[in-house]
Amino acid sequence: MKPGLELRALRGATTASANTGDAIAEAVAELIEELLQRNDLAGDRVLSVTFSVTADLDACFPAAIARRRADWGRVALLDCQQMAVAGDLPRCIRLLAHAWLEAGRQEVHPYLREAARLRPDRAEAGQPSAPASSPADH
Numbered sequence: 001m002k003p004g005l006e007l008r009a010l011r012g013a014t015t016a017s018a019n020t021g022d023a024i025a026e027a028v029a030e031l032i033e034e035l036l037q038r039n040d041l042a043g044d045r046v047l048s049v050t051f052s053v054t055a056d057l058d059a060c061f062p063a064a065i066a067r068r069r070a071d072w073g074r075v076a077l078l079d080c081q082q083m084a085v086a087g088d089l090p091r092c093i094r095l096l097a098h099a100w101l102e103a104g105r106q107e108v109h110p111y112l113r114e115a116a117r118l119r120p121d122r123a124e125a126g127q128p129s130a131p132a133s134s135p136a137d138h
Helices: 021-038 062-066 113-117
Strands: 005-015 046-053 076-081 092-102
Touching: 005 021, 005 113, 021 046, 021 062, 021 092, 046 062, 062 076, 092 113
Parallel strands: 046 076
Antiparallel strands: 005 092, 046 092
């Protein structure tokens, strides 16, 4: 345990514009950057990140993109395929991160691009606020 810090679980999601290495890399980099900025995190406070992707994304591993970050050399990274559910949001990348946040700080879970529809309660102002789709409501 780190003094003044609490271990927290952070969620987030985004979508890739296409099933290409470049499109996935762009979406993953943006999601990571938003997670870090919105939670005022430095790389040494992130312990682990698990990425899940929908079955229609197979051009590259999100963890391979995350590994490119110079400050994430000690972060445990894992990729897995998201459970296939009829009606799920296409080309979706989700993450679950464990990080040390300041005690009492409210965590921020970024839901970007089309993934803002999954959790409109967590999407920033200016993002689409359509109701959550029931099969992918997480």
